[in-house]
Amino acid sequence: MAVKDIIERCTELYRDLEFNAAKRWKAAGSDRKVMGYMPVYVPEEIIHAAGMMPLGIVGGGDQMEVIHGDAYYQSYICRIPRSTIELGVTGKLDFLDGILFPSICDVIRNLSGMWKMMRPDMYVQYFDVPQNFADGIGGEYYVKELEHLRDEFSALAGRPVGDDAINRSIALYNERRRLVREIYDFRSEAPWKAPTAEVHLLMRAGLVIPVEEHIRMMQGYLAAAREEDRPVRDCCRVVINGSFCEQPPLNLIKTIEMAGCYVVDDDYMLGNRWLLEDLATDGNPLEVLADAFLHHSADTAAKYCPRKEDVGRFLLQSVKDTKAEGVIFSAPSFCDPALLERPMLADRMSEHGIPHISFKYAENSGQMQPIREQAGTFADTLKLWS
Amino acid sequence: MSKESEVVKESSMLMQKEMIADNYEALTSTAESGRKVASTFVPGNLNELIMCFGMLNNLPEINAIQNGMRKKSGAMIMDAERNGHSEDVCTYVKADIGQMSKGNIAPNGKPMPAPDLLLLSYTGCFTFMKWFELLRHEHGCETVMLQVPYTGDGVITDNMRSYVIKQLKEEVIPAMERVSGVKFDIDRLRENLRRSAEAEDNLVWVLESAKNVRSPIDAYFGGVYYIGPIFTAFRGTREAIDYYRVLRGEIEQRIEQQLGPVTPEDDMEEERYRLVVEGPPNWTSFRDFWKMFYDEGAVVVASTYTKVGGVYDQGFRHDPDHPLESLAEYCLGCYTNRNLPNRVDMLVNYVNDFQADGLLVNSIKSCNSFSAGQLMMMQQVEKRSGKPAAFIETDLVDPRYFSAANVKNRLESYFQMIEQKRSRIEAA
Numbered sequence A: 001m002a003v004k005d006i007i008e009r010c011t012e013l014y015r016d017l018e019f020n021a022a023k024r025w026k027a028a029g030s031d032r033k034v035m036g037y038m039p040v041y042v043p044e045e046i047i048h049a050a051g052m053m054p055l056g057i058v059g060g061g062d063q064m065e066v067i068h069g070d071a072y073y074q075s076y077i078c079r080i081p082r083s084t085i086e087l088g089v090t091g092k093l094d095f096l097d098g099i100l101f102p103s104i105c106d107v108i109r110n111l112s113g114m115w116k117m118m119r120p121d122m123y124v125q126y127f128d129v130p131q132n133f134a135d136g137i138g139g140e141y142y143v144k145e146l147e148h149l150r151d152e153f154s155a156l157a158g159r160p161v162g163d164d165a166i167n168r169s170i171a172l173y174n175e176r177r178r179l180v181r182e183i184y185d186f187r188s189e190a191p192w193k194a195p196t197a198e199v200h201l202l203m204r205a206g207l208v209i210p211v212e213e214h215i216r217m218m219q220g221y222l223a224a225a226r227e228e229d230r231p232v233r234d235c236c237r238v239v240i241n242g243s244f245c246e247q248p249p250l251n252l253i254k255t256i257e258m259a260g261c262y263v264v265d266d267d268y269m270l271g272n273r274w275l276l277e278d279l280a281t282d283g284n285p286l287e288v289l290a291d292a293f294l295h296h297s298a299d300t301a302a303k304y305c306p307r308k309e310d311v312g313r314f315l316l317q318s319v320k321d322t323k324a325e326g327v328i329f330s331a332p333s334f335c336d337p338a339l340l341e342r343p344m345l346a347d348r349m350s351e352h353g354i355p356h357i358s359f360k361y362a363e364n365s366g367q368m369q370p371i372r373e374q375a376g377t378f379a380d381t382l383k384l385w386s
Numbered sequence B: 001m002s003k004e005s006e007v008v009k010e011s012s013m014l015m016q017k018e019m020i021a022d023n024y025e026a027l028t029s030t031a032e033s034g035r036k037v038a039s040t041f042v043p044g045n046l047n048e049l050i051m052c053f054g055m056l057n058n059l060p061e062i063n064a065i066q067n068g069m070r071k072k073s074g075a076m077i078m079d080a081e082r083n084g085h086s087e088d089v090c091t092y093v094k095a096d097i098g099q100m101s102k103g104n105i106a107p108n109g110k111p112m113p114a115p116d117l118l119l120l121s122y123t124g125c126f127t128f129m130k131w132f133e134l135l136r137h138e139h140g141c142e143t144v145m146l147q148v149p150y151t152g153d154g155v156i157t158d159n160m161r162s163y164v165i166k167q168l169k170e171e172v173i174p175a176m177e178r179v180s181g182v183k184f185d186i187d188r189l190r191e192n193l194r195r196s197a198e199a200e201d202n203l204v205w206v207l208e209s210a211k212n213v214r215s216p217i218d219a220y221f222g223g224v225y226y227i228g229p230i231f232t233a234f235r236g237t238r239e240a241i242d243y244y245r246v247l248r249g250e251i252e253q254r255i256e257q258q259l260g261p262v263t264p265e266d267d268m269e270e271e272r273y274r275l276v277v278e279g280p281p282n283w284t285s286f287r288d289f290w291k292m293f294y295d296e297g298a299v300v301v302a303s304t305y306t307k308v309g310g311v312y313d314q315g316f317r318h319d320p321d322h323p324l325e326s327l328a329e330y331c332l333g334c335y336t337n338r339n340l341p342n343r344v345d346m347l348v349n350y351v352n353d354f355q356a357d358g359l360l361v362n363s364i365k366s367c368n369s370f371s372a373g374q375l376m377m378m379q380q381v382e383k384r385s386g387k388p389a390a391f392i393e394t395d396l397v398d399p400r401y402f403s404a405a406n407v408k409n410r411l412e413s414y415f416q417m418i419e420q421k422r423s424r425i426e427a428a
């Protein structure tokens, strides 16, 4: 399949707020169930092993008019919860068999309670993760939380979810993680061949289709993109940071590149590559998942950093690995984690002489001119300096 | 104000004032005393444990409140914003960081020492976690974190409890021993907890006194004074026991004399509206804000803000027989660590049990932990209690977000709404 066709399919999925692909998947078997989840990370392997399809929900984006959602939220709260409520109130998520709200911030945390009140008939679970990274403390706690989740999913599925099944799912997700890494590496090596808008759409597609299909889709994209002959532009190389939850509109992502910045790393769809390495497929799967979470997972503002000297280390490494020339801090308005963390990251970048700029957005931001100007000026400055 | 009530009012208030002043004095003289300072937060405040190590407890929220009430926080917040902190985040954090850039002067005019330990009790609020990372970024001192899992299903599970206890045993206590040089003594902790429970009994009695129709207290504006000692550096102390005993005596007297709540101007005359309030108060215009209520004869009979540092009116007491378990239960049960359905239940019960006319939500721009979901909570409480609810918006310590005219208008309409509801009931 050509790049164009794959991206067309991804765009269709991106625009489909009725989640028809997931509905079709569900309709194909009487015992099939769909489990929604919000950013940033849930152990999809356990959902998958229970015969359910994980469905990532990242709000309604810029295509959805929020009519009811605003009645649930004050103006100073980010947009993703209100458009997610809108999806709920308008019945678009009625086909879900359950929904997980992972621990990321107080807004998503409280949304879990709102959902419980709004849909008392639905399985609604707040999913806590450890902020203590010692195996015997945070690890032990987390394994028990995973056991709880597995038992709940077993009850929902009407059959036990065994270790073998989870291990098989881990193997499948290892494959997906490898491909995601490969695509990110490919873009970093040849950003003109894999524009960020395409990579973003490809990653977004993974939220709403079965993992098996996503794997095939990414394989297809990699093969086709490698063959494509696309002109190299005179752009600088930047890393985007702070966009791990509410996603910017596609236009904003395109605007940054059009303004002269090749995005060589980003945290847009961080959940897809939260676990950084391949996981063992022959151990106690819950312990394996816990170990990966504690010791081999991505860093983001939603996590506690136990040592001062490690703040910003992950971002610095990414800048180094991708040979980026600068960092763009791009956070949703009113996003506590991203905006509280930003001054510390900015200081760390400055200490290492890495130029950076920052701006805020909402998933429905329409005005691209200020971003174009800011990113354009940044690109010019970077070119001048390098 | 009558002479008699002035005396009644002043004995507990003076006591508290003295306790706070002494604590600031102790904090600002550590260079001489050699005592170590642990900075920590109000929710999940482990004062009894901190005291076991002879350490002093410094609470940055309280410093921010003090600066807010003295009208100093606005400049501090703007300083922090100029230094790269977003206008969108909690203003407590920015007031705290701004205070440091202004020489970190305590309310007694002396410089505040840098903390020896940042005890990050991550209880009920995400911002806490990054706040202390930011302070560590500035001070570079030892930081120890206590993660308190959120009770998303409305219950405290065994896994949550053991996780908190394990962190206390294996991380928090060893860090305190290291910093203070004092060995942990569980019997000392038991003693402190015993004193906490005694004070908590009287605090609950005081809060429950608002069930009297003609409430002797205001459980929000007055309430923030009543919770002062127990939410801060005094839980587990003899002074706190004495304070709550005196306070209880004062309230008993007020009930006997059929007096309404103390206000900054006078005892409140007629009690016209009984309200339950959800959300923290505004501190920069605290007096003006309060006046809008007592001028109209509105008394707050129950509030959730007075539960952020511990929910005692539902039966929880610190328990000397189960010291670490009890600290864990305390942290897990703090108000903002409870899920929304649980918070709604509490509010509905308050409206019913305190015979309130309705619910007022003071939505705080800074605080997602409190505010996200409040509009839905309000609808639920209205539906379940049949009493009208209303909504105002302010901020904690950022004066830019307190619009007196706006708040007053909304309150007036709300009081009218209550009147209308009453006449409808009377007519029926």
Ligand code: SF4
Pocket (backbone or CB within 6 Å): A078, A079, A080, A081, A104, A105, A106, A107, A108, A245, A246, A332, A334, A335, A336, A337, A338
């Ligand atoms: S955008 Fe930020 S504040 Fe909003 S829900 Fe996501 S993480 Fe929380």
Ligand code: SF4
Pocket (backbone or CB within 6 Å): B061, B090, B091, B092, B093, B124, B125, B126, B127, B128, B336, B366, B367, B368, B369, B370, B396
């Ligand atoms: S966000 Fe709310 S609970 Fe957290 S520190 Fe700020 S005011 Fe306190």
